Amino acid sequence: MLMIADTLLVAGALGAGFYCYVLSRRLRRFTDLEKGVGGAVAVLSAQVDDLTKTLNQAQSTAKSSVDRLDDVSARAEAAARHLELLVASLHDLPDPSDRKPVENPFFVRRAPDAETHQ
Structure with a gap:
C-alpha cells in the first residue's frame, strides 16, 4: 500500500512539474516584447x-x-x-438736402470762346 501511495505521489509531482513548465512557456510567450502583451x-x-x-x-x-x-x-x-x-x-457736416441743386454737374475749366477757336 505504501508503494502505491508513493507512486501516486511521484505521478502527482511529475504532473505538477509538467503543468508548471507549460505555464512558464505560455507566460514567456505572453510577455515577449515582439509578439505578446x-x-x-x-x-x-x-x-x-x-x-x-x-x-x-x-x-x-x-x-x-x-x-x-x-x-x-x-x-x-x-x-x-x-x-x-x-x-x-x-x-457736424451740413445736410446735403439743404443745398441748392446744381444745374450742370460737369466741371468746365473755361467757357469756349469764339476768339480762341479761330
Whole structure:
C-alpha cells in the first residue's frame, strides 16, 4: 500500500512539474516584447510619447495663435474706435438736402470762346 501511495505521489509531482513548465512557456510567450502583451505595451508607450510631443506642439501653436489673435483684436478695436470718431464727426457736416441743386454737374475749366477757336 505504501508503494502505491508513493507512486501516486511521484505521478502527482511529475504532473505538477509538467503543468508548471507549460505555464512558464505560455507566460514567456505572453510577455515577449515582439509578439505578446509586452510588445503591445512597448508600442503603446511609444505612441503615448509621440502623442505627448504632438500635444505639446499643438499647445504652443495654439498659444502663439491666441497671442496673434489678441494683437489683431486690439488693433481692430482701435480701428473701430477711430471709425466711430470719424462717423461722429460726419454728423457736424451740413445736410446735403439743404443745398441748392446744381444745374450742370460737369466741371468746365473755361467757357469756349469764339476768339480762341479761330
